[in-house]
Amino acid sequence: MPSDYLWLIPLVPFAGFLINGTIGRRFPRVLVSAVALLCTAIPAALVAWLWITLKSAGAPETLHIVSQPWIQISGITINFAFTVDHLTLIMLGVVTGVGFLIHIYSVGYMAHEEGYWRFFAYLNLFMFFMLVLVLSESFLLMFVGWEGVGLASYLLIGFYFRKNSAANAGRKAFIVNRIGDFGFLLAMFLIVREFGSLDFTHVFDAITVNPGWHGGILTAIALLLVLGATGKSAQIPLYVWLPDAMEGPTPVSALIHAATMVTAGIYMVARCHTLFDRSPYALGVVAIIGAATAIFAASIGVVQHDIKRVLAYSTISQLGYMFLACGVGAYEAGIFHLMTHAFFKALLFLGAGSVIHALSGEQDMRKMGGLWRKIPITFWTMLMGVIAIAGIPPWAGFFSKDEILFRVYTSTNPLGKLLWAVGLITAGMTSFYMFRLLFKTFFGPEHEEHRNLHQEGALVHSSSNSHAVMVADREEDHDSHAHSVHESPLIMTLPLIVLAVLSFIGGWVGIPIAFGGSDEAKHFLEPVFAGGFENAGSHGLDYTLAGISIFAALLGAYVAYLFYYKKSRTAASLAVKFPALYGLVENKFYIDEIYSAVIVAPLLMFTRIFLGGLVDGGIVGGAGAAAGGVTKGLSSIVRRVQSGNIRSYAGWLALGAAAVMLVMVLGRAIWPH
Amino acid sequence: MVPTAAYLILAAVLFSIGVTAFLIKRNLITVFMSIELMLNAVNLTFVAFAHMWHQVSGQIFVFFVMVVAAAEAAVGLAIIIAIFRTRQTLNVDSVDLMKS
Amino acid sequence: MQLALFIIFGVLAVAGALNLLLQRHPINSALSLVVVMMSLAVLYWSLGAEFLAAAQVIVYSGAIMVFFVFVIMLLNAGEEERTHGSRAAYIVGIPGAAAIFCLLTFVFLSERSHLGTSVMGDYLNQVTSNISELSSVLFTKLLLPFEVTSVLILVAILGAVVLARKEQ
Numbered sequence: 001m002p003s004d005y006l007w008l009i010p011l012v013p014f015a016g017f018l019i020n021g022t023i024g025r026r027f028p029r030v031l032v033s034a035v036a037l038l039c040t041a042i043p044a045a046l047v048a049w050l051w052i053t054l055k056s057a058g059a060p061e062t063l064h065i066v067s068q069p070w071i072q073i074s075g076i077t078i079n080f081a082f083t084v085d086h087l088t089l090i091m092l093g094v095v096t097g098v099g100f101l102i103h104i105y106s107v108g109y110m111a112h113e114e115g116y117w118r119f120f121a122y123l124n125l126f127m128f129f130m131l132v133l134v135l136s137e138s139f140l141l142m143f144v145g146w147e148g149v150g151l152a153s154y155l156l157i158g159f160y161f162r163k164n165s166a167a168n169a170g171r172k173a174f175i176v177n178r179i180g181d182f183g184f185l186l187a188m189f190l191i192v193r194e195f196g197s198l199d200f201t202h203v204f205d206a207i208t209v210n211p212g213w214h215g216g217i218l219t220a221i222a223l224l225l226v227l228g229a230t231g232k233s234a235q236i237p238l239y240v241w242l243p244d245a246m247e248g249p250t251p252v253s254a255l256i257h258a259a260t261m262v263t264a265g266i267y268m269v270a271r272c273h274t275l276f277d278r279s280p281y282a283l284g285v286v287a288i289i290g291a292a293t294a295i296f297a298a299s300i301g302v303v304q305h306d307i308k309r310v311l312a313y314s315t316i317s318q319l320g321y322m323f324l325a326c327g328v329g330a331y332e333a334g335i336f337h338l339m340t341h342a343f344f345k346a347l348l349f350l351g352a353g354s355v356i357h358a359l360s361g362e363q364d365m366r367k368m369g370g371l372w373r374k375i376p377i378t379f380w381t382m383l384m385g386v387i388a389i390a391g392i393p394p395w396a397g398f399f400s401k402d403e404i405l406f407r408v409y410t411s412t413n414p415l416g417k418l419l420w421a422v423g424l425i426t427a428g429m430t431s432f433y434m435f436r437l438l439f440k441t442f443f444g445p446e447h448e449e450h451r452n453l454h455q456e457g458a459l460v461h462s463s464s465n466s467h468a469v470m471v472a473d474r475e476e477d478h479d480s481h482a483h484s485v486h487e488s489p490l491i492m493t494l495p496l497i498v499l500a501v502l503s504f505i506g507g508w509v510g511i512p513i514a515f516g517g518s519d520e521a522k523h524f525l526e527p528v529f530a531g532g533f534e535n536a537g538s539h540g541l542d543y544t545l546a547g548i549s550i551f552a553a554l555l556g557a558y559v560a561y562l563f564y565y566k567k568s569r570t571a572a573s574l575a576v577k578f579p580a581l582y583g584l585v586e587n588k589f590y591i592d593e594i595y596s597a598v599i600v601a602p603l604l605m606f607t608r609i610f611l612g613g614l615v616d617g618g619i620v621g622g623a624g625a626a627a628g629g630v631t632k633g634l635s636s637i638v639r640r641v642q643s644g645n646i647r648s649y650a651g652w653l654a655l656g657a658a659a660v661m662l663v664m665v666l667g668r669a670i671w672p673h
Numbered sequence: 674m675v676p677t678a679a680y681l682i683l684a685a686v687l688f689s690i691g692v693t694a695f696l697i698k699r700n701l702i703t704v705f706m707s708i709e710l711m712l713n714a715v716n717l718t719f720v721a722f723a724h725m726w727h728q729v730s731g732q733i734f735v736f737f738v739m740v741v742a743a744a745e746a747a748v749g750l751a752i753i754i755a756i757f758r759t760r761q762t763l764n765v766d767s768v769d770l771m772k773s
Numbered sequence: 774m775q776l777a778l779f780i781i782f783g784v785l786a787v788a789g790a791l792n793l794l795l796q797r798h799p800i801n802s803a804l805s806l807v808v809v810m811m812s813l814a815v816l817y818w819s820l821g822a823e824f825l826a827a828a829q830v831i832v833y834s835g836a837i838m839v840f841f842v843f844v845i846m847l848l849n850a851g852e853e854e855r856t857h858g859s860r861a862a863y864i865v866g867i868p869g870a871a872a873i874f875c876l877l878t879f880v881f882l883s884e885r886s887h888l889g890t891s892v893m894g895d896y897l898n899q900v901t902s903n904i905s906e907l908s909s910v911l912f913t914k915l916l917l918p919f920e921v922t923s924v925l926i927l928v929a930i931l932g933a934v935v936l937a938r939k940e941q
Contacts, residue, residue: 643769644769644770646765646768646769647766648860648861648862648866650692650695650866651861651862651869652866655865655872658872662872662876665876674892676885676890676891677888677889678884678885680816682881682882683783685874685881686787687809688877689877693794693867696866696870697794697862703793703799706799706806716825717813717816717817720822724821729910730910732824733907735825736907739829742833743836743929744926744928746837747932748929750844751933751934751935752936753848755936757848763848763850766857
C-alpha cells in the first residue's frame with residue numbers, strides 16, 4: 001500500500017544528501033553520481049506507483065499519513081503529517097520526474113567541476129525539502145520545506161562561492177525570500193489565532209462549514225500568504241533575486257528556478273484556494289500582480305543579451321501567468337500551466353546549458369551564431385521548447401496558456417478583459433523574445449572562434465558566469481575540452497530529448513472539450529478544486545480567443561524572424577532611435593538600483609551607525625569595557641595588600657580574626673540554639 | 674574561689690598582648706616569641722576549661738600543643754638562622770621579597 | 774589563698790608580657806617571656822594540672838626559651854632598629870587586636886555566671902592523680918596521635934638540622 005511508503009519519498013533524497021555531504025568528498029565521481037541518481041530515482045518510482053494506485057478505480061481521493069506529534073502545546077497540536085491528493089500527485093510527478101532528468105543531465109554537465117560531491121549533496125537536499133513542502137499536511141511543515149528550499153537555493157546559487165557575484169546573488173536570493181517568509185509567518189500566526197490549528201484539513205473545513213464567511217481576517221491572511229508567494233515565486237515586488245540567481249550552475253537554474261522551487265508559491269495559493277475563494281480582494285490583488293509581472297518581465301526579457309537572463313525573465317513572466325490564473329479562480333489552469341511550463345522551461349534551460357557547454361562557457365548571445373548545424377540535437381530540442389513556450393498548437397504551451405487566457409477573459413473579475421489584453425500582449429512578447437533567442441543563438445553568421453580566456457592558475461576557466469569551471473592550479477590542460485564547438489554527450493542530450501517530447505505531448509491531457517479533447521487535467525483536479533468552472537454555452541468564444549492567441553504568437557515569431565533572421569540590422573537601428581527607452585529597459589528599469597538606494601542603503605546606514613556604532617560599540621562594548629575597567633581599578637587597590645611585609649599581613653590577619661569572632665558572637669546572639 | 678572567668682580573661686589579655694607584640698616589634702626573633710606567648714595564653718584557656726568541666730581532654734590538648742610548639746620553635750628558629758646567614762639582618766621589614 | 778596566688782602570678786604574667794612588648798633588646802624580651810611562662814606554670818598548678826605545670830617549666834621555659842636565648846646569642850642580635858615598614862600593621866592591626874580583646878572579654882564576662890568558680894586543688898578525679906589520668910588516656914585511646922607526634926618531633930629535628938647547616 002503506497003501510503004506506508006510515503007515517508008520514503010522525501011527521506012531517500014535526504015539520505016542521499018547525508019551520504020554525499022559527509023563522505024562524498026572521498027568518493028570517486030561515479031559513486032557520487034550513483035548515490036545521487038539512486039536517491040532521486042527511488043522517489044520517482046514511488047511516485048509512479050502512487051499514480052498508478054490512485055488512478056485505479058475505487059482508489060481514495062486522498063491519502064493521509066500522520067506520524068508522531070511534533071509540537072504539543074496547550075491549545076495547539078502539530079503533527080508530522082503528509083497528505084496526497086491529486087494536486088499533490090501532479091506536483092510530485094513534476095518534482096521527481098523533472099528532477100530525475102535534471103540529475104542525469106547534471107552528471108554530464110558538472111563532470112569537470114570541482115566540488116562535484118557538494119553539488120549533488122545540495123541537489124538532493126533540495127529534493128528533500130521540496131518534497132516535504134509538497135507533501136505536507138500543515139502550514140508549519142510546509143514552511144519547513146519552504147525555508148529549506150530557500151536554503152538549498154542559496155547554497156546552490158552560491159555554488160561557485162569563490163566568485164563574488166555568485167556569493168552576492170545567493171545572499172540576495174535568501175534575503176529577498178526572507179521578506180516573503182515574513183509574510184508567511186505572519187499569516188501562520190493569524191491562522192493559529194483564528195483557527196487554533198495549522199493543519200490544512202482543520203483550517204479548510206472550518207472555512208467550508210461557514211459559507212457566509214468572507215473577507216476580514218481571511219483577506220488579511222490571504223494577503224500575507226501572497227506576500228510569501230511573491231517572494232518565493234519571484235513576482236512583483238520581490239522578483240529581483242531570480243535574474244541574479246543565474247549565477248548558479250545551469251542545472252540549478254533549470255530545476256530550482258524554473259520547474260520546482262519557484263512554483264512553490266503557486267502551489268501554496270492553489271492549496272489554500274478555499275481561503276482565497278473567500279476573499280475576492282486578495283484574489284484581485286493576485287491577478288493584478290500576476291498580470292503586471294508577466295508583462296513587466298517580458299518587456300525586460302526582450303532586450304537582454306545573456307541567454308540565461310532571457311530565460312530567467314521568461315520564467316518570471318510565465319509565473320505571472322500562473323498567478324494570474326489563480327487570481328481569477330482558475331486554479332486548475334494555473335497548475336496545468338505549471339506542469340507544462342516545468343517541461344519546456346527545464347528543457348530550455350538545459351538546452352541553454354548545452355549551448356554554453358558547447359561554446360566552453362560563452363553566455364552572451366551577441367557572441368553566438370550559426371550553431372544549428374554544429375549542435376543539432378540541442379537545436380532541435382530547443383526549437384521544440386521555444387515553440388511550446390510561444391504557445392503554438394499542438395505544442396504543450398498553447399493549451400495551458402490558452403486555458404488561462406480563456407478563463408481570465410470570462411472571469412467575474414471587473415478587470416477581466418483588461419487582464420486578458422495584458423496577457424495577450426505578453427504572449428506576443430514571449431513568442432518574440434524566445435524566437436529572438438533562437439535566431440540569435442543558432443542562426444546568423446558564426447561568431448569568431450571562442451578564445452579560451454585561459455589564464456594560468458586562474459580560478460575561472462572562462463568568461464561564463466554559470467559554467468565557470470573552477471580549476472586548481474595543477475589541473476590538467478583544458479585545451480582539448482575547450483576549443484572546438486561540439487555537441488554535448490548523450491548523458492546531457494537524452495534528458496533534452498525526453499523533455500522535448502514532453503513539451504510536445506504534455507499539453508494533450510488538457511485539451512478542452514471545445515477542441516475535441518476530454519480535458520482530463522481539469523477533471524483530474526476536480527476533487528481538489530471542487531466547484532470548478534463549467535463552460536456552458538457554445539464553444540464559439542473558445543475558438544475566437546484561441547485564434548487570437550495563436551495569431552499573437554505567430555506575429556511575435558514573425559517579427560523576431562524579420563529582425564533577427566532576415567535583416568539583422570533593424571533591432572540595432574531601433575535601439576539607436578530610442579536610446580533612452582532602450583537604456584531603461586536594458587537596465588531592468590533600474591529596479592535593483594532603486595531598491596538599493598531606497599531600501600538597502602538607509603538600512604545599512606542605520607545598522608552601521610546606530611546598531612553597530614551606538615549599540616554594539618557603545619552600549620555592549622562599553623559595558624564590557626566598564627566591567628573590565630572597574631575590575632582593574634578595584635584590583636589595583638586590593639593589590640596593595642600584597643606588600644610582602646609580614647607585619648602588614650599580620651595586621652590584616654588580626655582584623656580578619658576579629659571580624660570572624662564578631663560574626664560568631666553576634667550570630668550566637670541572634671540564633672540562640 | 675577564683676571565678677573561672679578570671680582565668681579566661683587573663684588568657685585573653687595575654688593573647689592580645691601577644692598579637693600587639695607581633696604587630697609592633699621589628700626583630701624576627703621577638704616576633705617569634707610573641708607567637709609563643711599567644712600559644713601559652715591559649716594553653717591557659719584550655720586548662721581552665723578542663724578544670725571547669727572536670728575532663729582531661731583539655732589537658733591532653735595542651736600536651737599536644739606543647740609538643741607541636743616545640744617542634745615549630747625548632748624549625749622556625751632554624752629558618753631564622755638561615756635567613757640571617759643570607760641577609761645579615763633580623764629586621765622583619767627587610768624580608769619582603771614576596772611583594773607583588 | 775587561691776585568690777592571692779592568682780592575683781600575684783597573674784599580675785606577674787601580664788607584667789612580663791608587657792615587658793616583652795616594651796623592651797628593645799630581644800634578650801630582655803626573651804627573659805621576660807621566661808617569667809611569663811613560670812607564672813603560668815603556677816597558675817596551671819592552681820587549676821589542678823600538675824603534670825602540665827611541670828611540663829611547662831621543663832619543656833617550655835627550660836628548653837624552648839633556652840633555645841631562643843641561644844639563638845639570640847648566636848646571631849648576636851642587637852637592639853632593634855626603628856623602621857616603619859608598614860602602615861597597615863598599625864592602622865588595621867591594632868584596632869583588630871583591640872577588637873579581639875574586647876570581644877573575648879565581653880563573651881567571658883557575659884557568661885561568667887555559667888562558668889562557675891574554680892576550686893584550688895580540685896583534682897580531676899579524687900581517686901587517681903592527674904598524671905595517671907592523663908597517661909591512661911594518652912596511651913590507650915590516643916596512642917596513635919602520641920606516636921605521630923613523636924614522628925613529628927623527629928621530622929622537626931631533621932628539618933632544623935638541615936635548615937640551619939652551614940653551606941658546604
